[in-house]
Amino acid sequence: MPRNPDPREPLIVASFELAAERSEDLTPDVYARLFREHPEMEILFWRDTNHQIRGEMLTRVIQAILDFVGERLYSRTLIQSEVVVHEGYDVPPEVFRTFFRTVRDAVREVCAADWTAEWEAAWESLLADLDYYVTHPDQAETQALA
Numbered sequence: 001m002p003r004n005p006d007p008r009e010p011l012i013v014a015s016f017e018l019a020a021e022r023s024e025d026l027t028p029d030v031y032a033r034l035f036r037e038h039p040e041m042e043i044l045f046w047r048d049t050n051h052q053i054r055g056e057m058l059t060r061v062i063q064a065i066l067d068f069v070g071e072r073l074y075s076r077t078l079i080q081s082e083v084v085v086h087e088g089y090d091v092p093p094e095v096f097r098t099f100f101r102t103v104r105d106a107v108r109e110v111c112a113a114d115w116t117a118e119w120e121a122a123w124e125s126l127l128a129d130l131d132y133y134v135t136h137p138d139q140a141e142t143q144a145l146a
Contacts, residue, residue, distance in 0.1 A: 009069040011122035016062065019110040027055045029106040037102070038095050061103055069126060079133040097134040100127055 019026060031054050035042040048054055060078075067075040084097050104123045108115050 003072060008099050008122040010127055011119050012065065015107050015111060015115070015119045015123070018114060019107040024112045025055070026103075026106050026110065027051060027058050029109065030054075030058055030103055033102045033106055034099065037098065041091065041095060044089060044091065058103070061099065062134070065100070065103070065126070065130075068130065073098075076133050079130065080136070080138075083134055093134060097128060097131055098110045099135075100130050 023029070028051075031051075032046075045054065062076040064078050067073055068079075083093055083096055087093065104127065108120075108123075111119075
């Protein structure tokens with residue numbers, strides 16, 4: 001059954017597009033923010049000497065965000081399963097859930113004065129929805145409630 005279009009999609013996409021025009025790679029900004037807010041997470045990247053893992057993770061997060069406001073083919077399940085996987089890497093769900101906000105904050109900083117109130121509202125709503133999937137990693141429970 002086709003989903004109704006998510007009105008946040010064009011706003012989220014526009015914010016990412018402007019950020020991409022202004023920054024060749026958001027990875028250093030996103031992870032600098034993450035490590036400032038959660039310094040205990042930096043040690044988990046000790047093997048990522050060339051930052052490829054960070055870049056890959058950020059790419060997957062952005063793709064998941066775009067799918068979540070788009071067709072929702074996989075993002076809900078991906079988010080929920082990654083919460084469990086990351087617990088195995090000693091990333092508490094509380095920290096995992098902040099990563100989406102960290103991405104938004106980096107995008108907002110790059111967009112600077114061109115960041116709009118509409119983008120802010122769309123992102124806040126999106127972050128609240130994403131938070132549900134992070135805090136409810138049980139697939140059966142979430143599917144029954146959704």
